[in-house]
Amino acid sequence: MSTPASTPALAGAIAAHRFGLGEPSLEAVGSDPQAWLNGQIGPADAPQGSSLLGTAAALENVATELRARRAARAAAPGSAASAPDLANLYREVIAADVRSRLLTAASTTRPFAERLQLFWANHFTVSLAKGSVRGLVGAFERDAIRPNIAGRFETLLVAATTHPAMLRYLDNWLSAGPHSRIVALEARRAARRDEGTRVSGINENLAREVLELHTLGAEGARNGAYTQADVTAFAAVLSGWRIARDPAADASRFDPDWHEPGRKTVLGKSYPEGPNALYELLHDLARHPAAARFVATKLARHFVADEPPPALVDRLAAVYLKSDGQLGELYRELIHHEAAWTPLPAKLKTPEEFVVSTARLLAAGERMFERPEVNAGGAVFSLGQRVMAAPSPAGWSDRGDDWLGPDAVWKRVEWATRVADRAGRSVDARRLAVESLGPRLGAESARQIERAADGSQALALLLLAPEFQRR
Amino acid sequence: MNPNDRQRNDRFPQSPARRRLFTAAAAVTGSLAAWPTLTLAGAAGPGTNRLVLVILRGGLDGLGAAPAIGDPDFAAARGPLGQFAAPPLRVDPTFALHPSLVELHAMVGQREAAIVHAVGLPYRERSHFDAQQVLESGGTRPYELSTGWLGRALVASGSKGLALNTTVPLVLRGRADVDTWAPSVLPDPSADLVARLERMYAGDPALATALERARQLRADSPMATQDAAPAGMAASGPRPGAFVTLSRRAAEFLAQANGPQAAVLEIGGWDTHANQTNPNGPLAAGLRQLDLGLAALRAGLAADGAWQRTAVVVVSEFGREVAVNGTLGTDHGTGGVAFLLGGAVQGGRVVADWPGLAKGQRYEGRDLRITTDLRAVLKGVLGDHLKIASRSLDAEVFPDSAKVRPLQLLRG
Numbered sequence: 001m002s003t004p005a006s007t008p009a010l011a012g013a014i015a016a017h018r019f020g021l022g023e024p025s026l027e028a029v030g031s032d033p034q035a036w037l038n039g040q041i042g043p044a045d046a047p048q049g050s051s052l053l054g055t056a057a058a059l060e061n062v063a064t065e066l067r068a069r070r071a072a073r074a075a076a077p078g079s080a081a082s083a084p085d086l087a088n089l090y091r092e093v094i095a096a097d098v099r100s101r102l103l104t105a106a107s108t109t110r111p112f113a114e115r116l117q118l119f120w121a122n123h124f125t126v127s128l129a130k131g132s133v134r135g136l137v138g139a140f141e142r143d144a145i146r147p148n149i150a151g152r153f154e155t156l157l158v159a160a161t162t163h164p165a166m167l168r169y170l171d172n173w174l175s176a177g178p179h180s181r182i183v184a185l186e187a188r189r190a191a192r193r194d195e196g197t198r199v200s201g202i203n204e205n206l207a208r209e210v211l212e213l214h215t216l217g218a219e220g221a222r223n224g225a226y227t228q229a230d231v232t233a234f235a236a237v238l239s240g241w242r243i244a245r246d247p248a249a250d251a252s253r254f255d256p257d258w259h260e261p262g263r264k265t266v267l268g269k270s271y272p273e274g275p276n277a278l279y280e281l282l283h284d285l286a287r288h289p290a291a292a293r294f295v296a297t298k299l300a301r302h303f304v305a306d307e308p309p310p311a312l313v314d315r316l317a318a319v320y321l322k323s324d325g326q327l328g329e330l331y332r333e334l335i336h337h338e339a340a341w342t343p344l345p346a347k348l349k350t351p352e353e354f355v356v357s358t359a360r361l362l363a364a365g366e367r368m369f370e371r372p373e374v375n376a377g378g379a380v381f382s383l384g385q386r387v388m389a390a391p392s393p394a395g396w397s398d399r400g401d402d403w404l405g406p407d408a409v410w411k412r413v414e415w416a417t418r419v420a421d422r423a424g425r426s427v428d429a430r431r432l433a434v435e436s437l438g439p440r441l442g443a444e445s446a447r448q449i450e451r452a453a454d455g456s457q458a459l460a461l462l463l464l465a466p467e468f469q470r471r
Numbered sequence: 472m473n474p475n476d477r478q479r480n481d482r483f484p485q486s487p488a489r490r491r492l493f494t495a496a497a498a499v500t501g502s503l504a505a506w507p508t509l510t511l512a513g514a515a516g517p518g519t520n521r522l523v524l525v526i527l528r529g530g531l532d533g534l535g536a537a538p539a540i541g542d543p544d545f546a547a548a549r550g551p552l553g554q555f556a557a558p559p560l561r562v563d564p565t566f567a568l569h570p571s572l573v574e575l576h577a578m579v580g581q582r583e584a585a586i587v588h589a590v591g592l593p594y595r596e597r598s599h600f601d602a603q604q605v606l607e608s609g610g611t612r613p614y615e616l617s618t619g620w621l622g623r624a625l626v627a628s629g630s631k632g633l634a635l636n637t638t639v640p641l642v643l644r645g646r647a648d649v650d651t652w653a654p655s656v657l658p659d660p661s662a663d664l665v666a667r668l669e670r671m672y673a674g675d676p677a678l679a680t681a682l683e684r685a686r687q688l689r690a691d692s693p694m695a696t697q698d699a700a701p702a703g704m705a706a707s708g709p710r711p712g713a714f715v716t717l718s719r720r721a722a723e724f725l726a727q728a729n730g731p732q733a734a735v736l737e738i739g740g741w742d743t744h745a746n747q748t749n750p751n752g753p754l755a756a757g758l759r760q761l762d763l764g765l766a767a768l769r770a771g772l773a774a775d776g777a778w779q780r781t782a783v784v785v786v787s788e789f790g791r792e793v794a795v796n797g798t799l800g801t802d803h804g805t806g807g808v809a810f811l812l813g814g815a816v817q818g819g820r821v822v823a824d825w826p827g828l829a830k831g832q833r834y835e836g837r838d839l840r841i842t843t844d845l846r847a848v849l850k851g852v853l854g855d856h857l858k859i860a861s862r863s864l865d866a867e868v869f870p871d872s873a874k875v876r877p878l879q880l881l882r883g
Contacts, residue, residue, distance in 0.1 A: 171744045174798040175798065199797065200795070218600055222601070392529070406650055406683075407652055408638050408651070410685035448670060457667070460664055466672065470675075
């Protein structure tokens with residue numbers, strides 16, 4: 001094993017902040033930082049919080065909404081169902097989901113596992129920015145991501161791709177094979193009634209993003225690893241994967257009536273008709289060298305540097321291929337690789353990481369997430385990142401530049417000021433700085449915190465110190 | 472008056488083959504030669520011109536926003552997408568605007584807006600993220616450049632930029648002097664805290680620079696502390712009117728005598744894979760928001776006379792397939808549409824080397840064929856409006872683009 005950092009105390013500080021979500025005291029890490037991280041490798045914690053719905057119940061909510069819309073249309077033909085009533089169906093579900101995500105991250109004793117959960121939820125983005133997944137994102141994270149973060153990549157890929165939230169988010173539930181039974185039926189129905197068809201063919205959104213954003217990467221397309229023809233054929237394989245008509249009886253998300261008949265050729269390999277082709281294809285994608293490289297690069301970028309050291313990426317990609325995509329093996333390699341322990345932190349925390357690590361620093365736990373005036377979801381939003389609502393399927397950026405605009409930094413200053421006004425009188429920021437940052441606390445920051453005008457200003461300075469903003 | 476042969480005022484040809492056209496808006500009769508040659512009293516040293524770039528992220532459906540209703544293949548090619556809830560707003564015998572684009576249509580009528588059709592990037596694949604990288608970097612392949620073309624242009628012209636966003640988009644990145652601004656929801660921190668932070672950031676140049684710029688910008692902002700709180704967590708998508716608010720603020724900054732010369736606004740939600748014909752669906756709603764935002768820009772700049780010195784360019788990373796997909800939407804394509812507006816624009820027309828819509832005329836049988844390189848549009852605007860030398864445009868702003876001749880789109 002390589003020596004991770006020059007002193008055990010520095011290694012402890014790096015473990016707590018770079019691989020975790022910060023600790024009020026480095027005592028939490030103990031004397032062997034690598035062992036502390038190693039011991040966290042496994043499925044993510046059970047989520048904290050209450051009123052959390054499983055996937056089946058969340059889908060039942062969606063069905064309730066549809067029924068309500070239909071009833072409203074029937075009651076007042078021609079008018080859209082009144083939006084506020086329907087929004088209420090989701091508001092509580094979404095509030096509970098967001099609160100649970102932040103509370104779990106703020107209170108876990110396995111912050112490395114939680115970081116990985118956040119990383120993979122962002123890799124397989126399903127976003128509230130799209131109306132069709134309202135109320136499903138929390139269930140997606142809990143059921144598809146959390147249990148699977150440390151198993152094989154293929155398992156995670158299958159769970160994410162076939163989850164109803166993903167099938168809705170990237171439109172696959174609306175995609176029908178051009179020669180499927182439903183298209184023929186719809187065409188006849190439409191002809192009979194002299195209307196347009198409502199279902200007529202393929203939507204290739206999910207196929208493209210699985211290739212580009214989840215497995216082979218955009219670089220894969222540029223290097224010719226896949227082509228437009230592969231996207232189209234993959235979309236045909238995916239056709240039929242949609243929401244079961246009766247979500248409570250969620251035995252299968254595959255509807256053969258919507259599936260494109262016949263064999264399909266993707267990446268030069270022929271796949272049979274039917275649902276199993278998707279599993280075979282995802283199996284093959286997960287073993288593709290481009291996927292190894294893509295996952296290795298993203299993981300190294302997330303934890304180490306915006307432009308990760310090539311040696312680290314090569315090593316992670318090699319471990320991925322050798323272990324057949326065992327993610328736990330990748331994490332072990334990462335935390336034992338010298339390049340991951342450079343003393344200077346290269347990464348800027350995202351707004352969500354900043355807010356969560358602040359809650360951990362102040363041991364604020366429940367309090368931070370109960371009081372509406374310091375509502376943590378709202379806080380993250382005001383800093384430029386809406387929890388569970390990334391702007392596109394690519395998820396939130398993992399590069400510091402994207403969070404370093406003047407306005408973004410200013411919003412951090414404003415938020416830290418407000419938090420410190422409330423909490424600064426009851427904590428000793430000077431002691432907290434030393435205990436939390438250990439040897440990472442630089443002389444200038446220590447001096448400014450020491451000389452602060454009052455406790456609130458000292459805490460604001462600690463929260464805004466480069467040592468706390470970066471990891 | 473137009474040195475570029477693309478700009479000849481051809482009549483609309485009857486041939487279904489590729490045809491050159493350059494049309495005056497039907498609403499505006501009279502010859503194009505009758506452009507007023509007088510300009511703008513008191514205008515316009517190079518430093519005082521204003522450029523606004525609006526990036527539509529997600530891939531705008533060019534044939535949805537500016538349908539070629541007069542193309543003989545339009546109805547067959549577009550199927551249900553050729554039907555609009557209200558009649559499209561006619562521009563000339565061939566082209567119209569989506570019924571949501573009321574204000575833009577009025578600006579075309581006043582010769583303040585032009586439509587550039589069948590336009591696109593040198594990049595011909597269909598990835599949003601790669602295409603946006605090319606759109607903003609100004610390269611020909613994704614990730615060959617890591618700074619933005621507008622950032623490089625601002626360096627070349629010694630101008631200042633502004634991103635109406637919390638972060639700096641790639642298009643403005645580089646060595647240029649760029650500020651960011653977005654509405655604030657929290658009270659201002661004390662000047663004393665900021666002074667201490669400045670000392671603390673002495674060893675972290677990235678944080679120090681961001682803080683210093685933010686501080687100056689807050690001091691300059693006319694509306695610094697008056698913004699309403701954003702909508703709650705449960706809302707989906709960008710909150711309604713956000714783009715209009717940003718447009719209004721952009722106009723305020725741009726109207727200041729020592730304000731930025733260039734501003735970048737962004738608006739997402741154009742990835743219309745489904746439900747595109749719905750009059751309340753994502754395309755119609757997005758275009759309505761865009762339209763109101765453009766009108767707000769105009770109103771804000773007109774008050775100070777700055778509109779006459781303004782060019783606004785509206786672009787998207789790619790267009791969409793010509794044909795409808797299985798979900799009454801469109802999948803990713805290549806060729807699309809761009810809009811130019813502002814008092815500096817020679818408007819009232821559609822600029823297009825129209826490729827036609829029949830299957831054989833499409834790119835790969837799927838997309839509107841790109842016949843105008845978007846860089847020709849951007850180079851024309853940057854050269855004429857920010858007075859950037861063509862050598863710099865060819866080599867630095869858009870590297871290796873000497874073969875892409877600038878289009879003349881502004882009033883001479």
